[in-house]
Amino acid sequence: MDKFPESRSTQVPPKATPEAAKQAEDVRSRWEWTDPGIWTNRMLTALENGVKGGQWFSLIDKVYAETTLYSAGRHVTSKPRKAAGVDHVTSRHYERHLLENTRRLAASLRDGTYRPQRIRRTWIPKPGGREQRPLGIPTVRDRVVQTALLRVIEPIFERDFAEQSYGFRPQRGSKDALRRVDQLLKAGYVHVVDADLKSYFDTIPHEKLMDRVEEKISDSRVLKLIEMFLKQDVLDGLDHWTPEEGSPQGAVVSPLLSNLYLNPLDHLIAEAGL
Numbered sequence: 001m002d003k004f005p006e007s008r009s010t011q012v013p014p015k016a017t018p019e020a021a022k023q024a025e026d027v028r029s030r031w032e033w034t035d036p037g038i039w040t041n042r043m044l045t046a047l048e049n050g051v052k053g054g055q056w057f058s059l060i061d062k063v064y065a066e067t068t069l070y071s072a073g074r075h076v077t078s079k080p081r082k083a084a085g086v087d088h089v090t091s092r093h094y095e096r097h098l099l100e101n102t103r104r105l106a107a108s109l110r111d112g113t114y115r116p117q118r119i120r121r122t123w124i125p126k127p128g129g130r131e132q133r134p135l136g137i138p139t140v141r142d143r144v145v146q147t148a149l150l151r152v153i154e155p156i157f158e159r160d161f162a163e164q165s166y167g168f169r170p171q172r173g174s175k176d177a178l179r180r181v182d183q184l185l186k187a188g189y190v191h192v193v194d195a196d197l198k199s200y201f202d203t204i205p206h207e208k209l210m211d212r213v214e215e216k217i218s219d220s221r222v223l224k225l226i227e228m229f230l231k232q233d234v235l236d237g238l239d240h241w242t243p244e245e246g247s248p249q250g251a252v253v254s255p256l257l258s259n260l261y262l263n264p265l266d267h268l269i270a271e272a273g274l
Helices: 016-030 043-048 066-078 091-096 098-111 140-158 176-184 208-215 220-230 252-271
Strands: 119-125 132-137 234-236 238-241
Touching: 016 043, 016 132, 066 098, 066 140, 091 098, 098 140, 119 220, 140 220, 140 252, 208 220, 208 252, 220 234
Parallel strands: 119 234
Antiparallel strands: 119 132, 234 238
């Protein structure tokens, strides 16, 4: 039976002193949601302590690792069956040839020939009205790559996200936000500001967003991969175009990128005491 090379998480680590082992255990408990095959104890310690110059350089090898892509493929194909992308390949079909697809995908990412396919756009109704919002449907193959990419880069940015931010974040949700609201009400706060950015996902400026990404990541191949996902051609019926702004709703990495772009605003509001 074919097997992938062991990931770092399954290799036998060198013996550590009890104190070092306890520290590693503490670090791992704080980042238990991360993929241990990517984020080893050593990497998590570097994440918490800070890397030299605040920049992460060697990341693409973790994205194209077959173990990472195989796990991402299992995750994507285990979700409720979504519509196929422009290549008409369903999750079930991709899963049926998962090992072969993983190896082919890893090779294309490793040798630099990987290119995302067009995103198929569909429209879904907005709750409580007749308006519709666009939803992008990437191919299963591209969702797998984006999932692998997300697992590699999310902890880097999550480390510095504002404490009062709850949307699209690991191990956080609406109930956590409600508990915080309850605490603030009991503390005497009585005013709420409800603000909505019109078509936010579709209007994020690419250049300024990439400036935010480059504050933490210097791996040119990872940066190129993110840019390719931002500039994926969109197919809407018979029309197709290359977006000049925005990160498509429906893309796996879009929620992280949307949080990253608004993160400075979150911190400014907190610093103002609001």
